[in-house]
Amino acid sequence: MPHDYVVIGTFVLVGIIFVMITISTSNILSHQKPSEAKGLIYECGVEPIGAPWVQFHVGYYVYALLFVVFDIETVFLYPWAIVFSRMGMIVLVEMFIFVAVLLLGLAYAWKEGALRWR
Amino acid sequence: MLSGYWIFAPEVLIVAGAFIALFGDLLPGRDRTAAYVGAAVAALAAVLAAAGGTAGPMVFGQVEPDEIARFARTGIAALTALWALWVAGRGMPDERRRDAVALAMFAAGGGMLLTMAEDLIVMYIALELSTMPAYVLMGYRRRDVPGLEGALKYFLLAMLTSIIMLYGMSFLYGISGSTSFAELALEGSGMLGVLGVMLTLVGLFAKMSAAPFHYWAPDAYAGAPAVSVAFVSTVPKIAGIAVMARLLHAVAGDVGGLVTIMAVVAAASMLLGNLAALPQSDLRRLMAYSGVAHTGYLFMALAPDTSAGYGAAVFYTVAYAVPSMAIMLVAAEEGSDLTDLGKLASRRPLAAWSMVVWLVSLIGIPPLAGFFGKLYLFGSALSAGLVWLVVLGVLTSVVSAGYYFRVVREMFFGDEPAGIAALEPAPTASLALAIAAIATVAIGVGASPLLAALGVALG
Numbered sequence: 001m002p003h004d005y006v007v008i009g010t011f012v013l014v015g016i017i018f019v020m021i022t023i024s025t026s027n028i029l030s031h032q033k034p035s036e037a038k039g040l041i042y043e044c045g046v047e048p049i050g051a052p053w054v055q056f057h058v059g060y061y062v063y064a065l066l067f068v069v070f071d072i073e074t075v076f077l078y079p080w081a082i083v084f085s086r087m088g089m090i091v092l093v094e095m096f097i098f099v100a101v102l103l104l105g106l107a108y109a110w111k112e113g114a115l116r117w118r
Numbered sequence: 119m120l121s122g123y124w125i126f127a128p129e130v131l132i133v134a135g136a137f138i139a140l141f142g143d144l145l146p147g148r149d150r151t152a153a154y155v156g157a158a159v160a161a162l163a164a165v166l167a168a169a170g171g172t173a174g175p176m177v178f179g180q181v182e183p184d185e186i187a188r189f190a191r192t193g194i195a196a197l198t199a200l201w202a203l204w205v206a207g208r209g210m211p212d213e214r215r216r217d218a219v220a221l222a223m224f225a226a227g228g229g230m231l232l233t234m235a236e237d238l239i240v241m242y243i244a245l246e247l248s249t250m251p252a253y254v255l256m257g258y259r260r261r262d263v264p265g266l267e268g269a270l271k272y273f274l275l276a277m278l279t280s281i282i283m284l285y286g287m288s289f290l291y292g293i294s295g296s297t298s299f300a301e302l303a304l305e306g307s308g309m310l311g312v313l314g315v316m317l318t319l320v321g322l323f324a325k326m327s328a329a330p331f332h333y334w335a336p337d338a339y340a341g342a343p344a345v346s347v348a349f350v351s352t353v354p355k356i357a358g359i360a361v362m363a364r365l366l367h368a369v370a371g372d373v374g375g376l377v378t379i380m381a382v383v384a385a386a387s388m389l390l391g392n393l394a395a396l397p398q399s400d401l402r403r404l405m406a407y408s409g410v411a412h413t414g415y416l417f418m419a420l421a422p423d424t425s426a427g428y429g430a431a432v433f434y435t436v437a438y439a440v441p442s443m444a445i446m447l448v449a450a451e452e453g454s455d456l457t458d459l460g461k462l463a464s465r466r467p468l469a470a471w472s473m474v475v476w477l478v479s480l481i482g483i484p485p486l487a488g489f490f491g492k493l494y495l496f497g498s499a500l501s502a503g504l505v506w507l508v509v510l511g512v513l514t515s516v517v518s519a520g521y522y523f524r525v526v527r528e529m530f531f532g533d534e535p536a537g538i539a540a541l542e543p544a545p546t547a548s549l550a551l552a553i554a555a556i557a558t559v560a561i562g563v564g565a566s567p568l569l570a571a572l573g574v575a576l577g
Binding site: 101104107108111 | 137140141143
């Protein structure tokens with residue numbers, strides 16, 4: 001048993017040393033010519049507008065929440081799409097129930113005005 | 119293939135009812151109708167759960183609707199119906215009955231699934247489904263800052279214990295290679311197995327406010343509306359005890375020392391809960407500590423791994439939940455400070471006498487539900503040789519009479535609170551309270567057939 005932990009320990013140690021060596025080598029070997037453009041925050045290649053430490057509107061929270069709901073839905077839909085032809089009718093019905101529950105949740109959020117920007 | 123699935127009709131019904139309540143403002147009569155629909159659907163679910171019978175392991179062995187689950191599911195659905203009926207009559211603090219009823223029904227659906235869970239993943243998801251709506255209910259007054267603080271505290275601590283629990287579950291899965299309770303093979307796993315079981319149990323201890331993990335309950339309850347406390351402090355507890363019985367039964371044979379751990383937690387909960395309740399002047403805090411104490415009594419029966427003990431514990435959660443919910447509902451009507459109940463007996467004699475019935479049942483005086491519940495709890499601990507625990511349980515029960523009778527004294531001999539407006543009559547709320555009073559007596563009278571069905575016999 002302790003033998004296994006030696007393997008894991010060695011693996012962790014090698015990992016740390018490897019990262020340290022690669023980062024320090026690139027620091028030693030590379031040219032260091034900083035400019036203002038290079039020091040900018042990377043925002044998908046667009047020049048950033050304003051400071052990055054702005055407060056975001058709390059209204060985004062609802063959108064994030066709704067996004068997570070549908071994100072989870074896709075996570076479930078992918079494995080389901082692979083196996084459902086083998087599993088038969090019941091699995092199809094189950095997925096429709098699942099999606100219907102999520103749609104009801106969206107309908108509720110819509111009805112309560114969560115999608116209206118305030 | 120689908121025929122066996124009828125046994126899940128109560129859960130499907132209660133979740134469908136929750137969706138109907140959620141869109142209740144589209145119904146004629148709006149909010150109030152939504153609450154009535156919720157109460158009716160939950161009542162129907164209770165009847166179906168009772169009539170649905172039992173079955174062996176189902177859905178790849180992930181759930182097992184056995185006798186304990188049947189009793190607990192019936193109790194959860196019935197209490198949810200009772201609560202929704204009261205809400206239909208009196209309403210919520212922010213006058214949004216429909217959301218509250220929908221949340222309660224989602225929580226009930228999760229709780230009912232939890233009582234059947236035979237798998238770590240099902241257990242975790244059901245547990246979250248039954249507690250998530252509770253966070254919203256606890257912070258139902260959206261403009262009340264101290265209330266929101268209590269709700270946030272409750273949410274963060276519950277999330278923390280959920281994470282601890284998941285960590286423990288990962289150990290259990292790592293050891294046995296399966297998430298199924300039936301396949302949790304922990305023999306010879308040594309300290310790692312004990313650690314996994316303990317971390318998993320800590321999550322459940324905290325959710326049921328057992329002694330070293332109870333500190334969130336009084337603050338959270340004291341900040342929340344009493345009507346939310348009525349639901350949150352009772353219904354999830356039934357589901358929690360049922361699933362704990364399942365989990366303990368699955369691991370107790372393989373992991374040594376669980377009896378001692380459960381007995382120590384039980385003793386600490388009984389002592390701390392009952393002693394800390396004595397000086398409380400807010401009914402919500404008092405009932406929070408009373409809840410801690412009652413978790414102790416319940417753990418006493420769970421400690422020895424016997425089916426009689428598990429049956430007795432699940433019976434007692436329902437016998438505890440009915441009066442406890444009813445007392446909080448009266449507090450929601452009258453105000454939750456003890457002095458608000460002053461001279462209740464002259465203002466509302468029926469309510470005052472019902473309160474006496476509930477309080478006496480919580481102390482455990484025959485012939486009420488609480489007496490038989492406690493009798494069998496103590497009996498199952500005695501038959502396992504935990505004499506010291508039973509002595510402690512009886513002694514702390516005597517102590518508990520002190521603070522319960524303080525409420526009674528206030529109702530009959532206290533001073534009338536100044537400047538109170540007469541309560542508007544709400545027939546459905548009164549009906550809900552009347553049902554709770556009758557149920558407290560009826561569960562006591564019908565205790566022996568119910569307990570026999572749960573496999574409990576006084577040895």
